[in-house]
Amino acid sequence: MAKVLVIGSGAREHALAQTFLRSPQVDEVFVAPGNDGMQEESLTRLPIGANDLDALVQAAQEKQVDLTFVGNEDPLILGIVDRFEAAGLKIFGPNAVAAQLEGSKTFAKEILTANQIPTAKAVTVTSQDEAKAAIASFDWPMVFKLDGLALGKGVTIIEDQSSADEYLQSLYKKDPTAKLVIEEFLNGVEFSIFSLVGQDGQVVHAPMAQDHKRRYDHDRGPNTGGMGAYSPLSWLRPADAKQAVDELVTPMLAAMADRGTPFTGVLYTGVMLTAAGPKVIEFNVRFGDPEAQVVLPQLQSDFYQLILDLLAGQEPEVQWQEDDVYLGVVLAAPGYPQAPEKGGVVPTAADLSPLTVNYAGAKLAENGLVASGGRVATVVGHAKDTASAQALVYDVLDKTHGDLVYRHDIGHWAVDLAKE
Numbered sequence: 001m002a003k004v005l006v007i008g009s010g011a012r013e014h015a016l017a018q019t020f021l022r023s024p025q026v027d028e029v030f031v032a033p034g035n036d037g038m039q040e041e042s043l044t045r046l047p048i049g050a051n052d053l054d055a056l057v058q059a060a061q062e063k064q065v066d067l068t069f070v071g072n073e074d075p076l077i078l079g080i081v082d083r084f085e086a087a088g089l090k091i092f093g094p095n096a097v098a099a100q101l102e103g104s105k106t107f108a109k110e111i112l113t114a115n116q117i118p119t120a121k122a123v124t125v126t127s128q129d130e131a132k133a134a135i136a137s138f139d140w141p142m143v144f145k146l147d148g149l150a151l152g153k154g155v156t157i158i159e160d161q162s163s164a165d166e167y168l169q170s171l172y173k174k175d176p177t178a179k180l181v182i183e184e185f186l187n188g189v190e191f192s193i194f195s196l197v198g199q200d201g202q203v204v205h206a207p208m209a210q211d212h213k214r215r216y217d218h219d220r221g222p223n224t225g226g227m228g229a230y231s232p233l234s235w236l237r238p239a240d241a242k243q244a245v246d247e248l249v250t251p252m253l254a255a256m257a258d259r260g261t262p263f264t265g266v267l268y269t270g271v272m273l274t275a276a277g278p279k280v281i282e283f284n285v286r287f288g289d290p291e292a293q294v295v296l297p298q299l300q301s302d303f304y305q306l307i308l309d310l311l312a313g314q315e316p317e318v319q320w321q322e323d324d325v326y327l328g329v330v331l332a333a334p335g336y337p338q339a340p341e342k343g344g345v346v347p348t349a350a351d352l353s354p355l356t357v358n359y360a361g362a363k364l365a366e367n368g369l370v371a372s373g374g375r376v377a378t379v380v381g382h383a384k385d386t387a388s389a390q391a392l393v394y395d396v397l398d399k400t401h402g403d404l405v406y407r408h409d410i411g412h413w414a415v416d417l418a419k420e
């Protein structure tokens with residue numbers, strides 16, 4: 001029987017661990033560092049930080065781990081795949097160079113532009129003067145993106161000159177050489193593609209999903225790490241989905257191989273479906289959170305075997321469910337994302353039955369499980385269509401009295417379209 005190590009601490013990693021535990025080949029899953037909400041039998045948390053590469057290598061060796069799956073982006077960009085492979089350990093994810101697709105938006109834009117992959121026009125600046133000069137070539141609104149990692153909160157839509165001046169003054173006062181990507185604003189509807197990429201061109205595309213980044217209902221308020229998601233997307237035409245894969249994902253994978261830096265792992269393609277067709281918004285190098293929580297439960301075949309086959313360059317046997325829509329709502333601490341209030345009581349899995357729960361910022365205290373971070377848990381339900389899945393999840397949540405907050409309209413795009 002196999003042992004798997006999942007690296008990370010959030011709801012995404014909880015969902016990954018649950019998916020591996022469904023494999024008949026896996027008898028134990030370690031999660032490093034995990035969180036106190038992860039209480040499944042055969043799941044063991046290791047008190048090792050996700051960025052402590054030396055300790056993670058040592059733990060994988062001591063526990064005789066057969067496969068490691070990296071949940072979050074930081075260790076990937078730090079080179080954890082390179083370290084594990086050098087130690088002869090099997091791991092799924094991109095190496096440090098390929099991980100720059102997420103680590104540097106400039107890196108990704110350069111490859112997109114060089115290979116004529118559809119994306120927004122953009123320029124990278126490293127000073128306030130450069131930024132002021134660059135915005136003259138863009139129309140309002142425009143998009144400002146911090147070049148590096150920002151936990152899903154580094155994107156700001158700039159509506160006018162006054163907002164641009166305020167943003168730039170604040171940014172360059174803190175860091176006079178900050179690298180900023182200024183980008184044209186794309187109109188359309190967003191969705192996400194998750195491609196599991198192995199050796200020798202083997203690729204498995206998961207069901208597509210739509211995330212809800214804004215904190216409040218009706219897509220208002222600040223950007224967050226994600227307040228909910230649903231999958232699959234009934235409104236997305238098969239022709240548009242195929243076009244997005246053929247024109248955005250496949251060419252990027254080919255370009256990475258041509259550069260001598262082939263990509264292995266999970267490629268997350270953020271897509272804007274515009275009037276001119278699908279265009280790349282961004283690439284990430286891991287599953288999204290909360291998208292993973294609604295995509296992974298749809299896998300009906302063996303996840304462990306799927307990853308082994310990809311790493312071996314073999315074509316996997318994959319089966320995804322096609323009958324239901326899976327919808328997940330994030331429970332957050334009051335004040336998230338600006339100033340989350342810790343200590344609020346977190347509902348248990350029994351409280352939220354029959355929904356599935358993936359825990360994130362949660363820890364055990366004298367009064368039970370309490371909030372220890374901004375996003376605390378994702379609750380997931382599924383039904384025959386988006387409206388039914390939405391009704392199921394909110395019926396449970398609205399009867400569960402607690403200290404946490406959540407959006408009340410996850411899946412609204414699909415529900416509204418179905419009414420037309």
